[in-house]
Amino acid sequence: MPELPEVETVARGLQKAVAGRRILSVRLGKTDFIDDPSALEQRLPGRQIERVERYGKFMLLRLSARKNGVADSENGDTQAASLLVHLGMTGMLALCPAAQPCAKHTHVWFQLDDGRELRYTDPRRFGRMAYLAGARLAEELTQFGADPLLVSEEEFLSRIRSRHAHVKALLLDQSVLRGVGNIYADESLWRARIHPARRGADLSKKQTQLLRRVLQDVLRKAILARGSSISDFLDAEGEPGEYQRRHRAYGREGKSCYRCGTPIRRVIVAGRSSHFCPKCQRAPRLRLTGKRGRNG
């Protein structure tokens, strides 16, 4: 499941492999995950992929202005434009020779000027693809929160401690931090010894500072390991990541906590499976609700 480290890994691989290549044509299969399919077919051919960047869980293929064909300023042909790609749960963007047989669930083919094809494959189609230019691109990007690797301590503290939502929900909220998903949320909470159902506003300053440090450390180490391959994540070269071997909480329900040996538990928080050590990560005190709770 591609989160920040996995998307970073794919983006770096594509930057090496396709930066400078020109898109000759686009072929589409199923298009229900594409914002405006005809924009891809009409606006991409003739453009060069100048570079590939990560933005949260998105990949941004930065495109040159159009060199051939009639420029159309209203559609961004003469200004900075990008193809946004979100891999969702099962998306994969990889380069292959044009003659190579297509994998199942391939939905987009980009023919490049060196005879290769960039193909998008996504069985569940939870991904997203959009061609955006100019102000619409800028507008799209501003709705996301801080990059967790770049966020200052001051900003992180204010983004977490001003909120009453569960800290797990805040970590997953892309308008708070862009790029964190379920795996790295659970991994960082385990390392910071914070229960996923704690409220952002109830965390101490020190706990929140620690959370930022371990989150950044986990993400950096996961990038070095080329991401986590749980079920089917493969990078742009078709290689799995290695970070799943270092998971301490995610996917370890019933197994011993690496710190204290207590079995790891799994509960649903913010609608997502949340793995934690019930001894190291103490549950928050029950809130008064007007009804008398069992704990009085």
Place this chain on the structure above:
DNA sequence: CTCGATCCCTGGACGC
């Protein structure tokens, strides 16, 4: 505004 619930989608695991 804030937050939780629901739904989308398919493959894989599991039970009978």
Place this chain on the structure above:
DNA sequence: TGCGTCCAGGGATCGA
């Protein structure tokens, strides 16, 4: 063997 059921989860949407 084969069928049915459940589950995984990022994010859009809706309602409280």
